[in-house]
Amino acid sequence: LSVNFDTPYQELYAPIDYAVVGQQKCGTSSLWNYLREHPDVTWHGGAKESLYFHGDWPGSAFCDNQIEHYLRVGGLMRQLRNRTDLKVGDWSTSHLSCICCPIIFKTINPKIKIIMLLRDPIQRALSRFLEQKELWNGPYHKQAQNHTFASWINQDMSAVRGCIATASIYDTPNVQQQQQQRHHQRLQRRRLQQKQQLKLQTHRRSLHSILDGSSSGSSSSGSTVIKTESGITLTLTPISTTTTSAGPFTHAATATVPTTTDTTTTTTIAAASTTTTTTTGSSYLRGSSSPPTSIPPSQQPSSISSTPAALATSSVNPTAPATASAATPLATSSATIWSAGSAAATSSTDAIAAAAAQSAAADAGASGVFASSSSGSGSVAASSAASASSSAPSASSASFAGWGAGMPLARWMEAQCLSRSNIVGWSAYDIFVENYLAYIPPEQLLVLYTEEFAENPLATVRKVESFLGVQPATYTQKTLSTVFNMRGCYNWNCARHRSALNPNSSSSSSHIQQPHNQAAAAAVEGAAAASLSATSPPPPPDPSIARIDPQLMARLTAFYRPYVQRLFRLADMGAIPPPPSSWRTTYA
Numbered sequence: 001l002s003v004n005f006d007t008p009y010q011e012l013y014a015p016i017d018y019a020v021v022g023q024q025k026c027g028t029s030s031l032w033n034y035l036r037e038h039p040d041v042t043w044h045g046g047a048k049e050s051l052y053f054h055g056d057w058p059g060s061a062f063c064d065n066q067i068e069h070y071l072r073v074g075g076l077m078r079q080l081r082n083r084t085d086l087k088v089g090d091w092s093t094s095h096l097s098c099i100c101c102p103i104i105f106k107t108i109n110p111k112i113k114i115i116m117l118l119r120d121p122i123q124r125a126l127s128r129f130l131e132q133k134e135l136w137n138g139p140y141h142k143q144a145q146n147h148t149f150a151s152w153i154n155q156d157m158s159a160v161r162g163c164i165a166t167a168s169i170y171d172t173p174n175v176q177q178q179q180q181q182r183h184h185q186r187l188q189r190r191r192l193q194q195k196q197q198l199k200l201q202t203h204r205r206s207l208h209s210i211l212d213g214s215s216s217g218s219s220s221s222g223s224t225v226i227k228t229e230s231g232i233t234l235t236l237t238p239i240s241t242t243t244t245s246a247g248p249f250t251h252a253a254t255a256t257v258p259t260t261t262d263t264t265t266t267t268t269i270a271a272a273s274t275t276t277t278t279t280t281g282s283s284y285l286r287g288s289s290s291p292p293t294s295i296p297p298s299q300q301p302s303s304i305s306s307t308p309a310a311l312a313t314s315s316v317n318p319t320a321p322a323t324a325s326a327a328t329p330l331a332t333s334s335a336t337i338w339s340a341g342s343a344a345a346t347s348s349t350d351a352i353a354a355a356a357a358q359s360a361a362a363d364a365g366a367s368g369v370f371a372s373s374s375s376g377s378g379s380v381a382a383s384s385a386a387s388a389s390s391s392a393p394s395a396s397s398a399s400f401a402g403w404g405a406g407m408p409l410a411r412w413m414e415a416q417c418l419s420r421s422n423i424v425g426w427s428a429y430d431i432f433v434e435n436y437l438a439y440i441p442p443e444q445l446l447v448l449y450t451e452e453f454a455e456n457p458l459a460t461v462r463k464v465e466s467f468l469g470v471q472p473a474t475y476t477q478k479t480l481s482t483v484f485n486m487r488g489c490y491n492w493n494c495a496r497h498r499s500a501l502n503p504n505s506s507s508s509s510s511h512i513q514q515p516h517n518q519a520a521a522a523a524v525e526g527a528a529a530a531s532l533s534a535t536s537p538p539p540p541p542d543p544s545i546a547r548i549d550p551q552l553m554a555r556l557t558a559f560y561r562p563y564v565q566r567l568f569r570l571a572d573m574g575a576i577p578p579p580p581s582s583w584r585t586t587y588a
């Protein structure tokens with residue numbers, strides 16, 4: 001041992017750099033054994049599985065374990081190699097299902113990198129069951145001793161389901177929470193109303209100035225072009241006189257509304273009335289919230305003035321249901337066009353409302369859905385904004401609920417139900433992954449899938465290297481082709497060649513791996529419990545072994561379906577890479 005005593009203490013005893021948190025039975029032993037050949041990567045403690053904050057047996061949460069000791073062990077690993085640039089990591093496959101672990105790792109090192117390997121849930125549960133069965137004479141694994149897989153699942157799954165049913169009772173927000181929610185909603189509504197009022201006033205002022213003749217108006221080939229303060233261009237074109245209950249109209253009005261800095265949207269908004277005087281129009285816009293149904297003949301001028309008469313009125317309903325995304329509630333601006341009844345004039349949206357909605361959306365700094373016109377020529381809908389609002393929120397903008405950070409009581413209780421069951425419960429990944437995401441940003445989280453690992457171990461190892469920021473190392477072919485901790489072989493000396501894996505297991509199309517030996521098959525099938533011992537040499541794999549009973553498969557699939565679907569949702573948000581496509585098929 002050569003120790004450089006000049007090394008500053010804080011560098012030597014710096015917190016760990018990364019943590020491989022599981023999941024248990026997803027191939028972490030192989031990954032660990034491969035990375036042992038990397039010169040710049042090491043681990044926390046003497047071997048894999050520090051299990052420092054959580055063990056893999058019921059009732060073992062060690063979140064109060066001494067941190068100072070933990071830091072010293074990491075420091076010791078650096079000291080042993082006399083290097084402070086090593087990547088020291090914790091390998092504990094029980095830390096994924098440990099509810100307090102994300103907050104611990106975040107506290108230990110806010111920049112920590114977390115690695116997870118996930119596998120088909122049923123396959124993982126079976127693997128864990130068979131391991132427990134085989135290690136029944138070990139100190140912690142006695143539960144499965146007298147069970148077949150089917151009988152264990154019956155018992156474990158109903159216990160977990162019962163536990164979750166109890167948790168769901170606490171799903172209703174209590175009275176205080178409800179009151180807080182209502183108060184919050186009221187505040188939001190009021191703020192929105194004020195904002196809408198402000199917008200409306202601005203746009204009314206714009207039109208008012210037009211009506212008062214203060215805005216520039218120009219006339220070319222019979223059309224009158226008017227520009228409002230807010231950039232809307234109104235073009236009035238003569239049409240043959242049309243008379244409606246609102247009066248006769250002689251001009252069609254077209255509004256061009258700037259939608260972005262470099263594009264404009266044009267819409268025919270209404271037919272312009274020549275029936276009101278400037279004064280009437282102004283006062284109408286100023287004071288009235290709904291258009292007059294008819295114009296007294298006495299107020300009908302005989303010709304159009306240089307400024308149009310009242311084109312429209314805008315009525316804003318701030319409490320209307322928002323059509324924007326839930327994250328950016330935006331009241332729908334609606335406007336009633338005082339129109340001539342022409343096709344163009346039946347547009348449900350006018351330029352005022354569009355501009356109001358547009359600037360409100362811009363103010364909100366997010367996508368909003370503008371009220372859209374039903375007339376062919378009159379669409380001012382911002383379709384890009386609309387489509388953006390309908391897609392899932394991105395991982396960076398989403399907030400995840402973690403233990404101690406927004407996780408509701410019922411969800412916490414459910415996580416506990418799952419966390420206590422390391423055969424059935426630990427395969428329900430989403431709740432644990434989300435708990436990590438609440439503390440660890442997606443870029444500090446690497447999620448891998450056993451299926452891809454089986455297919456190409458080196459590619460997976462390269463992903464880990466790049467994630468940890470270490471150079472790609474050279475691995476011996478023998479290492480990469482060895483599978484560790486496969487069923488029936490639970491000690492390091494019996495690691496086997498990849499070809500010993502059941503051929504089904506390495507193919508993503510048939511991801512349900514079958515038992516490798518007769519004894520394991522008996523345990524799955526329900527034959528008399530085989531007397532298995534950790535010391536007996538594993539029999540050779542038997543590819544002819546019967547599959548899991550279809551009924552049991554159906555029950556397991558139904559149980560895991562919602563959890564897998566939530567995992568896909570996390571993937572849709574970009575928080576994790578998409579699980580293998582076979583999962584989507586199985587758990588659809």
Ligand SMILES: Nc1ncnc2c1ncn2[C@@H]1O[C@H](COP(=O)(O)OS(=O)(=O)O)[C@@H](OP(=O)(O)O)[C@H]1O
Pocket residue numbers: 023024025026027028029030031093127128130450453454455457483484485486487488501505513
């Ligand atoms: N490279 C590769 N490809 C495919 N499958 C692999 C690989 N390495 C390990 N395995 C399978 O993973 C299971 C062991 O997982 P772990 O090593 O994580 O187990 S443990 O949690 O550390 O006990 C164990 O699954 P079962 O054989 O089904 O029990 C291994 O066979």
